[in-house]
Amino acid sequence: MPDNSGISAALVRLSFLVQRLYAQACSRHDLSPAQAQLMCVIKDQPRGMTELTHMLGLERPGLTGLADRIERRGLLRREVRPNDRRTVMVSLTRTGKKVTEAFYAEVTASLQGVVAHLPADERQQFEETAFSIIMAEQVPAIFGDFEAAGRSAV
Amino acid sequence: MPDNSGISAALVRLSFLVQRLYAQACSRHDLSPAQAQLMCVIKDQPRGMTELTHMLGLERPGLTGLADRIERRGLLRREVRPNDRRTVMVSLTRTGKKVTEAFYAEVTASLQGVVAHLPADERQQFEETAFSIIMAEQVPAIFGDFEAAGRSAV
DNA sequence: TATTGTTATACTCTATAACTATA
DNA sequence: TATAGTTATAGAGTATAACAATA
Numbered sequence: 001m002p003d004n005s006g007i008s009a010a011l012v013r014l015s016f017l018v019q020r021l022y023a024q025a026c027s028r029h030d031l032s033p034a035q036a037q038l039m040c041v042i043k044d045q046p047r048g049m050t051e052l053t054h055m056l057g058l059e060r061p062g063l064t065g066l067a068d069r070i071e072r073r074g075l076l077r078r079e080v081r082p083n084d085r086r087t088v089m090v091s092l093t094r095t096g097k098k099v100t101e102a103f104y105a106e107v108t109a110s111l112q113g114v115v116a117h118l119p120a121d122e123r124q125q126f127e128e129t130a131f132s133i134i135m136a137e138q139v140p141a142i143f144g145d146f147e148a149a150g151r152s153a154v
Numbered sequence: 155m156p157d158n159s160g161i162s163a164a165l166v167r168l169s170f171l172v173q174r175l176y177a178q179a180c181s182r183h184d185l186s187p188a189q190a191q192l193m194c195v196i197k198d199q200p201r202g203m204t205e206l207t208h209m210l211g212l213e214r215p216g217l218t219g220l221a222d223r224i225e226r227r228g229l230l231r232r233e234v235r236p237n238d239r240r241t242v243m244v245s246l247t248r249t250g251k252k253v254t255e256a257f258y259a260e261v262t263a264s265l266q267g268v269v270a271h272l273p274a275d276e277r278q279q280f281e282e283t284a285f286s287i288i289m290a291e292q293v294p295a296i297f298g299d300f301e302a303a304g305r306s307a308v
Numbered sequence: 309t310a311t312t313g314t315t316a317t318a319c320t321c322t323a324t325a326a327c328t329a330t331a
Numbered sequence: 332t333a334t335a336g337t338t339a340t341a342g343a344g345t346a347t348a349a350c351a352a353t354a
Contacts, residue, residue, distance in 0.1 A: 007277065008265040009298030010284035011172050017293045018169035020211060034321060049336060057174060062322045064337055069320075086330045086335040111162040117290055122283055123161065129272065129280045130164035136271055139171045144163030188344060203313060216345045218314055223343075240312040240353045 018111065025106045029099055035070050038063075039092060039100040040143050046079075046091035055140040075099055107143075172265065179260045183253055189224050192217075193246060193254040194297050200233075200245035209294040229253060261297075 019033070026036045041047065041055055053063050067090055070076040075096030081087045092100060115123050173187070180190045195201065195209055207217050221244055224230040229250030235241045246254060269277050 005262065005266070006285070006298065007269055007281040008262040010281050010288065011168075011265045011268075012176065012261070012297035013288045013293045013295075014165075014284050015169040015172035015176075016296055017288065017291055018165050019173070022166065022169075032320060050334085058321090059323060060336065061324080061338080065321075068337095084331075084335085088336065107166070108159065108162040111165050112159070114165075114287055114291060115161055118283065118286070122279075125276075125279060126283045127161040127164050129276055130168050131160070132272070133268055134164065134167045134171065137171050137268060139167045141167075142170055143166035144160065186343065204311085212344090213346060214313065215315080215347080219344075222314095238312085238354070242313065 017114065021110045021114070022107055025103055025110060028106065029103045031099070031103065034066055036100075036103055037142055038066055038070065039075065039096060040104060041141070042076075042090055042092055043097070043100050043104065046089040048081075048087050048089055050087075052090065055142060070096070104143075171268070175264045175268070176261055179257055179264055182260065183257045185253070185257065188220055190254075190257055191296055192220055192224065193229065193250060194258060195295075196230075196245055197251070197254045197258065200243040202235075202241050202243055204241075206244065209296060224250070258297075 022036070023033050026033050029036070031039070037056060038052065041052065047055070049060065049063055049067070052058075053060050056063065058066070067076060067078065071078065075093055077091055077093050077096075079089050079091070081089055115126070118126070176190070177187050180187050183190070185193070191210060192206065195206065201209070203214065203217055203221070206212075207214050210217065212220070221230060221232065225232065229247055231245055231247050231250075233243045233245070235243055269280070272280070
C-alpha cells in the first residue's frame, strides 16, 4: 500500500518503463531514441533549428549533429528559408515520414499494451491526471497528435 | 478532452518531464543520469555487476565503464567476493552515500512538486495506478525505498 | 566448458567555445 | 551588434567482439 512519498518512485519507475519500451521500438527501426524523438517532433510539420532546441532541450551544436546523422540516412531534409536566410527549416523526407509513422504506431501500441489490464475508468482517470500534469508543467509536444482538438503544439 | 489513444502520448510526455527533472537534479550534484541511476540502485545494498546489468538494462562493458567513472570520483567501491572470486560486489563509499541521499531527496521533492497541484484523492489514485503498471510490468527497483513494506527489490 | 568481468573499438549523444553568414 | 547555424573538441554512454580469470 503506497504511502504519499511513494509517488516519486512511481514516477521514476514508470518513466524508466516508458523509456525502455520507447528504446525497444527505436531498435526495431534502427533509430536511436534521440533520433526518433526529433523525427516525431517534425512528423507533421517542419520546424526551425532553434525552435527544435527549445522543444527537445538541447544546445544547438547537439541538434546540428543529430540532424546530420538522420539526414545522412536520407530520412531528414534541411531547407534554407528565403525570408531569413540564416534560418534552416527541418522536415522529414518521404522515407523519413514512413519510418516515423511506423515507429509512432509501434510505440503507441506498445504503451497501450501496458495499460490494457486496467479497468477502462481507471485508465481514463490516469490519462486525465497525466495530461493535467503535462499541461501544468508545459511539457513540449514531443509525441502525440499535435493537430487534435484542444492539444496544440509547444 | 483526451480520447483513448492519447494515453500513449501522455505516457511519453510524462516520461520526458520526469527525465528532465531527474537530469536537473543530476546536474546540481555533478552526476550524469546513468551515474545517478546506478548509485540509487546500490544506495541501500551492494550488488553484483551482472545483477546490475539486469536491473539497469545495460550490457556488461557499459556497466564496467559506468562504475569506473563513479569509482574514479571516489563515490563507489568494488570488492571481490571471497566465495566466488570472479564476482565483484559494488557499493557506495561514505561520500557516495551522502551524495546519493542528497540527490535522492531532491528528486523526490522535485517530483512531489509536480503533483502538488492535484487534489489528494486524485494524486493517490494516480500513484496506485502507476504502481499497478510497474508491478504488472516488473519494472526493476531502480528508485524508491526498497525496504518499504510490500515493495521489495527487483 | 560456462560464467564473471574487463579491455578494445567504434559510434552516438551532448556540452562549451569559437567561427561564419545573415539581419 | 544580435541571431541562426555550424565546426571543433572533448567526455560520457553504450554496443559488439575478444580476452582473462575463476568455477
